[in-house]
Amino acid sequence: MKMKSPTAMIPGLYLTLFFAYLFGPLIIMVITAFNSSSFPRVSPWECFTTDWFGKLATDDKLLAGLGNSLLIGVGVVCVAIPIGLAAAITLSQVGPKLRAALYTIFIAPILVPGVVIGLSTLIFWDRIGTLFNAPYESFFYDGTFLTIFGQVTFIAAYSMLVFLSRIQRFDTTLTEAALDMGATPTQAFVKVLLPFMAPAIGSATVLAFLASLENYNTTVFTIVSSSTFTTVLSSKVRYGLDPSISAVAVIIIAITLIGAIIYECRNRYNTKGWAHVIADRPVLKIATHPGTVAVILGLLALAAVVFIQNHDSSACTAQILEDKRALQQKLMEEQSLNTPQQTVPAPTMPNLGPLGGDKGGASAPSPFGNSIFSPENLGTSASDGQ
Amino acid sequence: MTKEISLEHVWVEFGEFTAVHKANLNIAGGEFFSFLGPSGCGKTTLLRCISGFQEPTRGKVKIGGEDMRGVGPNKRPTALIFQNLALFPLRSIADNIAFPLEVRGVDKKTRRKRADELLELIALPGQGDKKVSELSGGQKQRVAIARALAVEPDILLLDEPLSALDLKLRQHMRTELRAIQKQVGLTFIYITHDQGEALTMSDRIAVMNKGKIEQIGDGKAIYDHPTTSFVASFVGENNVLEGTVLSNDGQKMQIDAGLGTPFTVESHPAGGPALAPGDDCHLFVRPEALRISKDESSINQFESNFVTEEFEGNMRHIVMNANGKDLKLSLINDGTNAIDANAPVKLDFAPEMGIALKPGELASA
Ligand SMILES: Nc1ncnc2c1ncn2[C@@H]1O[C@H](COP(=O)(O)OP(=O)(O)OP(=O)(O)O)[C@@H](O)[C@H]1O
Numbered sequence: 187m188k189m190k191s192p193t194a195m196i197p198g199l200y201l202t203l204f205f206a207y208l209f210g211p212l213i214i215m216v217i218t219a220f221n222s223s224s225f226p227r228v229s230p231w232e233c234f235t236t237d238w239f240g241k242l243a244t245d246d247k248l249l250a251g252l253g254n255s256l257l258i259g260v261g262v263v264c265v266a267i268p269i270g271l272a273a274a275i276t277l278s279q280v281g282p283k284l285r286a287a288l289y290t291i292f293i294a295p296i297l298v299p300g301v302v303i304g305l306s307t308l309i310f311w312d313r314i315g316t317l318f319n320a321p322y323e324s325f326f327y328d329g330t331f332l333t334i335f336g337q338v339t340f341i342a343a344y345s346m347l348v349f350l351s352r353i354q355r356f357d358t359t360l361t362e363a364a365l366d367m368g369a370t371p372t373q374a375f376v377k378v379l380l381p382f383m384a385p386a387i388g389s390a391t392v393l394a395f396l397a398s399l400e401n402y403n404t405t406v407f408t409i410v411s412s413s414t415f416t417t418v419l420s421s422k423v424r425y426g427l428d429p430s431i432s433a434v435a436v437i438i439i440a441i442t443l444i445g446a447i448i449y450e451c452r453n454r455y456n457t458k459g460w461a462h463v464i465a466d467r468p469v470l471k472i473a474t475h476p477g478t479v480a481v482i483l484g485l486l487a488l489a490a491v492v493f494i495q496n497h498d499s500s501a502c503t504a505q506i507l508e509d510k511r512a513l514q515q516k517l518m519e520e521q522s523l524n525t526p527q528q529t530v531p532a533p534t535m536p537n538l539g540p541l542g543g544d545k546g547g548a549s550a551p552s553p554f555g556n557s558i559f560s561p562e563n564l565g566t567s568a569s570d571g572q
Numbered sequence: 573m574t575k576e577i578s579l580e581h582v583w584v585e586f587g588e589f590t591a592v593h594k595a596n597l598n599i600a601g602g603e604f605f606s607f608l609g610p611s612g613c614g615k616t617t618l619l620r621c622i623s624g625f626q627e628p629t630r631g632k633v634k635i636g637g638e639d640m641r642g643v644g645p646n647k648r649p650t651a652l653i654f655q656n657l658a659l660f661p662l663r664s665i666a667d668n669i670a671f672p673l674e675v676r677g678v679d680k681k682t683r684r685k686r687a688d689e690l691l692e693l694i695a696l697p698g699q700g701d702k703k704v705s706e707l708s709g710g711q712k713q714r715v716a717i718a719r720a721l722a723v724e725p726d727i728l729l730l731d732e733p734l735s736a737l738d739l740k741l742r743q744h745m746r747t748e749l750r751a752i753q754k755q756v757g758l759t760f761i762y763i764t765h766d767q768g769e770a771l772t773m774s775d776r777i778a779v780m781n782k783g784k785i786e787q788i789g790d791g792k793a794i795y796d797h798p799t800t801s802f803v804a805s806f807v808g809e810n811n812v813l814e815g816t817v818l819s820n821d822g823q824k825m826q827i828d829a830g831l832g833t834p835f836t837v838e839s840h841p842a843g844g845p846a847l848a849p850g851d852d853c854h855l856f857v858r859p860e861a862l863r864i865s866k867d868e869s870s871i872n873q874f875e876s877n878f879v880t881e882e883f884e885g886n887m888r889h890i891v892m893n894a895n896g897k898d899l900k901l902s903l904i905n906d907g908t909n910a911i912d913a914n915a916p917v918k919l920d921f922a923p924e925m926g927i928a929l930k931p932g933e934l935a936s937a
């Protein structure tokens with residue numbers, strides 16, 4: 187084989203770096219979900235464990251937040267999609283001057299910082315609530331309601347962009363043809379324009395739902411006393427992080443992957459070329475049907491859940507704990523020999539649940555210092571410094 | 573049932589631009605009427621006025637004697653076949669054809685039955701479940717026609733429906749369209765910029781230029797007796813000579829075209845604007861009207877020199893030069909029309925074959 191010149195390798199190198207940059211953090215995150223270390227990290231590797239998923243399943247706050255997020259996502263989709271579609275249709279029908287002006291207005295919420303939208307939504311509905319003398323329990327002060335309305339302002343604009351790119355390819359003579367053949371304007375809309383927009387409505391729905399699910403800037407203000415998935419996660423980051431967050435990531439990545447694979451399979455299955463290939467091969471036809479793929483992936487996911495439920499790593503974690511205690515014991519002894527005057531705080535019993543902790547710190551220096559994200563660790567490192 | 577259409581002083585203006593200029597027109601029920609004109613002359617705009625997508629700035633459109641102002645396209649008894657056909661790409665052929673019935677609330681079974689009937693009519697039986705994208709251009713054309721016929725409109729408007737087809741298919745579709753029109757007896761209003769199409773299919777033709785209707789008449793009248801320079805030069809091939817009228821007695825005119833002896837032509841029989849002695853004029857002589865003089869003393873004779881020749885089998889298309897002016901000549905290839913390329917050739921034409929008109933805009937070749 188010929189040696190490749192260095193310049194020919196640049197695209198390959200670039201791609202490698204690009205994908206490493208893109209997927210590196212995700213891969214690390216996934217690995218940390220299975221490490222028994224109480225702070226999400228890859229090294230030192232302690233034990234392979236699935237207990238973080240169990241911890242997640244019993245985290246009521248997170249689950250409640252997730253429920254709220256899903257509810258808000260559905261609400262946002264229901265409100266934002268019709269608004270976005272209407273805006274796109276309007277833009278496609280007005281003259282060029284008015285279009286430029288309207289476009290700027292419709293797009294403005296995307297340009298306004300989410301924080302501002304959140305605050306202004308809060309203040310706006312509070313004013314209106316005050317105007318009507320509404321009680322504090324009314325929907326003017328309801329986090330879910332306010333969050334839906336706050337998010338809709340900019341998610342409607344996102345979905346409008348999706349619709350615009352599709353509607354620009356719409357042949358308006360189709361609507362005219364429908365009218366000419368006796369359709370009412372409503373019929374022309376429902377029977378001609380709407381089917382044409384269906385793919386865009388699908389992708390805008392997914393986009394709007396995801397944008398709603400992951401939104402933080404606006405939500406953190408509008409959610410008031412309630413919580414969503416993102417606000418719970420962020421408070422976790424502030425008050426002590428553990429790998430159950432990685433477990434959340436694993437689940438999200440798994441769902442995304444499964445969805446993407448099924449979608450891609452469906453696309454390939456529906457291509458003309460593949461239809462030819464499977465025309466007289468019934469087995470292959472069934473095997474590559476997206477439904478089959480979905481079932482297989484579903485079974486895999488189910489197997490993973492069963493595995494996670496049944497995997498027991500307590501022996502290993504106990505061993506690790508024992509090792510640590512022994513090490514600490516040894517350190518203490520050395521320390522008391524060398525500097526008998528200095529008191530070292532006695533190792534407390536692990537209070538981080540069954541997994542034990544790495545509060546000793548000496549054996550496993552974390553890349554983040556002594557795990558300052560964890561309040562207990564803050565305490566230890568502070569006392570260490572005494 | 574068929575309905576007559578009348579346009580009364582119809583103007584269409586887009587801002588400063590006048591797309592249709594005072595169109596006056598009556599189309600009888602059951603007629604095959606064509607609009608012929610170069611691109612951008614306002615044919616589509618006029619058709620949109622009739623179908624209701626465009627309100628005239630001034631004037632009236634009447635269908636069956638009723639003023640159509642304010643009547644929407646879905647309430648008019650017209651069906652339009654769009655220039656781009658406008659078939660619904662996401663619907664099957666049968667669903668396309670049955671669309672007009674669907675929006676009228678006809679039940680599914682009846683729709684399917686009617687669609688199958690129409691598929692039979694357009695010679696695509698059993699293809700109702702195909703997608704639009706799976707049809708050829710000519711088949712799409714026919715589906716568009718079937719869809720327009722589904723609710724039996726009184727008037728069928730066709731906007732250059734054959735322009736996208738190759739020559740063979742176009743000729744085939746012409747006969748088929750004409751057959752469908754005879755069969756269902758509708759009023760057809762047909763737009764084209766292909767004169768062959770207009771001449772072969774239409775009962776009457778309106779020739780348009782720059783928003784104005786220049787002449788209305790049957791094919792023969794338009795071809796043999798054009799009333800404006802534009803029509804004379806747009807429809808078919810024509811030689812144009814600039815000249816001056818010497819005399820006009822209402823029967824015959826003498827015209828000096830700068831080619832030796834003055835020419836004698838008939839005064840315009842169709843009653844175009846009369847020319848008085850001293851007026852400038854355009855003298856039109858069709859290539860097939862010019863002949864090689866067989867005898868020294870024939871009328872309207874002039875000398876010319878051979879330039880080039882194009883051989884087309886049954887015809888020879890020859891270019892001759894007379895006093896610096898190129899003239900086209902079409903001769904039957906029957907062996908009697910030999911031309912000496914190196915000596916002056918005498919040409920002539922019959923007085924009834926020369927048409928003198930007021931100078932006006934000529935169609936650009
Ligand atoms: N909506 C409009 N706004 C402004 N000008 C228009 C509009 N519609 C048509 N025109 C102008 O009116 C003129 C006539 O257009 P029309 O579509 O009737 O031409 P046409 O005779 O059908 O030409 P073609 O044979 O190319 O289809 C054109 O010059 C066109 O630019």
Ligand SMILES: [Mg+2]
Nearest residue numbers: 615616655731
């Ligand atoms: Mg047109």
